[in-house]
Amino acid sequence: MDDCVFCKIASKQIPCFSLYEDDDVIAFLDIAPATKKGGHTLVIPKKHYESITEVPDELLAKIMAVVKKITNAILKDADGVNVLQNNGKAAGQFVKHIHFHIVPRYNDDKIGITWECEKYDGGEIEKEHEKLKKLLEECLLKP
Ligand code: AMP
Ligand code: ZN
Numbered sequence: 256m257d258d259c260v261f262c263k264i265a266s267k268q269i270p271c272f273s274l275y276e277d278d279d280v281i282a283f284l285d286i287a288p289a290t291k292k293g294g295h296t297l298v299i300p301k302k303h304y305e306s307i308t309e310v311p312d313e314l315l316a317k318i319m320a321v322v323k324k325i326t327n328a329i330l331k332d333a334d335g336v337n338v339l340q341n342n343g344k345a346a347g348q349f350v351k352h353i354h355f356h357i358v359p360r361y362n363d364d365k366i367g368i369t370w371e372c373e374k375y376d377g378g379e380i381e382k383e384h385e386k387l388k389k390l391l392e393e394c395l396l397k398p
Contacts, residue, residue: 261352333359
């Protein structure tokens, strides 16, 4: 896509701090890391897809294999790692080219990737379970 910053990185029109590259996937440092200690890495397919639902399964498996490699490397230095992937504006996706965030975590860091835990009211978890099973069935029927 012409106006996509990650397509431009994939096609070398704009530079990045690349950590890994093959025919399908590239991993590079996020320019605005979640932690002062750096290391926050993005892993993307070179081809443009907006959301995880659009990426072919085989390519997704290749991307995840790279996510795993980078996570292994980061864990040599960090205390933990969050792997995050945002789909849609409501989920905090700003760059509309699918990307996996690999965020190094340290015991003393101030990154807040947590939420207040809610409780299901009586009968609500059963209803939600039925609703999602039905939606999933519909998705599984599609090729
Ligand atoms: P998201 O909110 O999930 O869409 O995250 C997009 C991420 O892309 C942000 O963490 C940005 O800091 C990062 N980003 C945007 N432009 C660049 C760039 N040119 N090089 C590296 N990272 C970038
Ligand atoms: Zn793109």
